[in-house]
Amino acid sequence: MIKVKPTSIRLDEDQLRQVDTYAQKRKIDRSQAVREILATGLLEKRKAKALEEVRRRSWSIWRGAEYAELTYRAFLELLRTENVPFPLTLEDLADEFETNSSEQ
Numbered sequence: 001m002i003k004v005k006p007t008s009i010r011l012d013e014d015q016l017r018q019v020d021t022y023a024q025k026r027k028i029d030r031s032q033a034v035r036e037i038l039a040t041g042l043l044e045k046r047k048a049k050a051l052e053e054v055r056r057r058s059w060s061i062w063r064g065a066e067y068a069e070l071t072y073r074a075f076l077e078l079l080r081t082e083n084v085p086f087p088l089t090l091e092d093l094a095d096e097f098e099t100n101s102s103e104q
Contacts, residue, residue: 009034043069047078055084062099 011019023033050064059067065075079086 004035050075051078051082051084054079060095060099 019030019033019037022037023030026033026036028036047068047070050059050068053059053067054061054064061075061079062072065072068075068078070078076086078084
């Protein structure tokens with residue numbers, strides 16, 4: 001079971017209205033709605049960071065996929081849909097393979 005801790009946040013009226021609308025549509029309480037919205041937002045931020053680091057060639061595709069909490073194939077698809085260049089040379093590909101092989 002996941003341990004949750006209480007916290008408080010300040011939302012403007014429009015944000016609160018959007019959270020409440022989301023909660024009503026999902027038939028959940030406001031706290032659960034905020035947790036779901038936050039989890040989705042955090043995951044999207046992780047994906048964006050992973051895409052940027054791979055784009056800058058600071059991270060391998062494997063590392064980006066892991067950070068974004070995606071499979072390698074799903075991350076490749078994300079790279080494609082986000083038009084992130086896939087600039088792998090044969091050396092890069094060998095490094096990717098070696099990194100993946102050594103982690104298993």
